[in-house]
Amino acid sequence: MNNYPGETVIEELRLKVPADAKIAWLNAEKEIWEPWLSSKEGYLGRQLFWDKEKEEALILVNWKSKKLWKSIPMSDVNVIQEKFEDNVKTALNVSENPFELIYEGELDKQR
Template sequence: MTLVLLSSQASPVHAAFAEPDGSYDVVVVEHLRLKVPAEGRQAWLEAERGSWEPWLAQQEGFLDRQLLWDPVTEEGTLLIRWVDREHWKAIAPQAVQAVQERFEQLAQAATGQSQGNPFPLVFEGELLPA
């Protein structure tokens, strides 16, 4: 699979994924970055597995996601692929908030933090079809 980026970070980024036959499967990629200190990496992954992972798997239009971690910046990057922007944005904000609350509860329990989000969002964007 080849990723083609057609813009800079200052504006939306366009992406297309090459198929084996040379055609392109154009999707929308939700791009998130979280502050994830080295000592919290496993707690972050556990909280993701217990909240976002099962919930996303049930969402219409969800394709897959990648969880990446940068040891230099101590940030987690999430790349979440959707069939199109309409499916992604059709999800009720209240549903997303409920899953976020579950994620934070699991993260707090795993890190021993009593309140707040142990892994705050530092960037939110999307990769749009060309």
């Protein structure tokens, strides 16, 4: 738990990202998620990783506090997720989002 108000928290996301869709994933992250996240209060940046053996992406999003992160309405997140998926489906010429969400959670920085 985040016991200190204002202490940074990291949102952790793991996605299945097939090798043949990696470039479309990175482009959609840059074009859709990055500008939107950058406009949100409390957003401190993020890191994107890709494991070629597992064909999985790890996304670590840094937030100033859990309160600021969680104050973003899920309806807003869902709209951006839909734009992201539309971007990817168009780029790959597929009808379904190829990136399955494997895990979502949070990490607290230790002192």
